[in-house]
Amino acid sequence: MELQRAFTRPDELLRAVALDPADFSADVKARQLFPLRVPRPFVHLMEAGNPHDPLLRQVLPLRQEFHAPAGYSTDPLHEQSADTAKDEAKGLLHKYRSRVLIILKGGCAINCRYCFRRHFPYDEVRFDQHQLEQTLAYLSNHPDVNEVILSGGDPLMASDHQLQRIIAALADIPTLKRVRIHSRLPVVIPARITQELVVALTATRLKASLVIHANHANEISPSLGESMAVLRQAGVHLFNQSVLLKGVNDTPDALVNLSERLFDIDVLPYYLHQLDKVIGAAHFEVTDTKAQYLWQQMNIRLPGFLVPKLVREVGGEHSKTPIMPDGNVTKLSAFE
Numbered sequence: 337m338e339l340q341r342a343f344t345r346p347d348e349l350l351r352a353v354a355l356d357p358a359d360f361s362a363d364v365k366a367r368q369l370f371p372l373r374v375p376r377p378f379v380h381l382m383e384a385g386n387p388h389d390p391l392l393r394q395v396l397p398l399r400q401e402f403h404a405p406a407g408y409s410t411d412p413l414h415e416q417s418a419d420t421a422k423d424e425a426k427g428l429l430h431k432y433r434s435r436v437l438i439i440l441k442g443g444c445a446i447n448c449r450y451c452f453r454r455h456f457p458y459d460e461v462r463f464d465q466h467q468l469e470q471t472l473a474y475l476s477n478h479p480d481v482n483e484v485i486l487s488g489g490d491p492l493m494a495s496d497h498q499l500q501r502i503i504a505a506l507a508d509i510p511t512l513k514r515v516r517i518h519s520r521l522p523v524v525i526p527a528r529i530t531q532e533l534v535v536a537l538t539a540t541r542l543k544a545s546l547v548i549h550a551n552h553a554n555e556i557s558p559s560l561g562e563s564m565a566v567l568r569q570a571g572v573h574l575f576n577q578s579v580l581l582k583g584v585n586d587t588p589d590a591l592v593n594l595s596e597r598l599f600d601i602d603v604l605p606y607y608l609h610q611l612d613k614v615i616g617a618a619h620f621e622v623t624d625t626k627a628q629y630l631w632q633q634m635n636i637r638l639p640g641f642l643v644p645k646l647v648r649e650v651g652g653e654h655s656k657t658p659i660m661p662d663g664n665v666t667k668l669s670a671f672e
């Protein structure tokens with residue numbers, strides 16, 4: 337229901353947050369590069385009349401998206417060439433030794449302008465019965481894989497019935513221990529956490545975890561808190577990953593507040609990602625030096641369990657690459 341009601345036109349979105357579309361006429365053309373899609377519950381969390389609102393900034397097309405600086409590409413993580421299992425099981429990414437990722441659904445409930453998959457050939461994504469069978473055969477032949485990550489797009493765009501069927505089938509592979517879902521849907525439409533979904537995630541021998549994706553404390557709504565409480569009480573492990581985004585969360589206060597608000601709803605900060613260099617998102621880039629400074633500030637102001645790992649994904653690498661501070665606090669304090 338909320339999916340059908342989502343904003344897809346920039347002028348309607350801007351009016352909904354009390355901004356004049358005429359002030360953004362040169363910006364909204366960037367919609368042709370990547371469609372606009374924003375569910376209403378997410379829009380309700382934006383501050384009316386604020387063109388710099390950190391949630392609006394994540395979804396509003398801007399003229400800067402037409403810039404393609406050196407080092408930016410349409411497939412920054414080489415996912416389309418790293419689809420190492422594609423001959424054996426289409427839609428399966430086996431980048432890391434013990435985990436595989438299933439691209440379950442092409443679409444998302446929200447289109448984030450910084451998304452590294454904004455050029456991904458989503459239309460080709462169909463995870464059907466044949467692919468499930470291929471995937472199960474692949475997993476049977478790769479006993480070193482003990483975790484399946486359901487991803488997308490957004491895997492919670494799949495129906496509860498489909499998810500239940502896939503998770504039940506995965507549980508028949510004896511070498512699998514865990515199933516993990518990466519989804520932004522609970523943040524942008526908290527009502528997506530239905531009782532049927534909770535059952536799908538918990539009526540299995542596999543340990544289930546959910547990694548949500550929130551970038552700013554303003555995304556942590558009371559409804560999201562209620563949904564997370566239901567999952568937590570059912571035994572689902574809850575984590576969050578964020579992307580470090582210029583103009584959205586690139587201050588110590590923004591990141592500290594996000595971690596605090598996440599813990600309020602029983603979600604642990606897991607990763608803080610440096611931006612993947614995808615064409616159209618360069619205006620969100622935060623330098624590594626500033627990222628390290630922000631991470632140091634989080635360490636000073638938060639207990640260790642509320643400090644996410646600061647990482648970058650590098651195409652072809654077998655794990656995320658940590659971005660370690662160089663310890664030069666004096667130099668880094670120049671960002672105060």
Ligand code: SF4
Pocket residue numbers: 443444445446447448451452453488489490520549
């Ligand atoms: S929800 Fe995730 S996959 Fe979908 S557009 Fe946003 S960042 Fe990309």
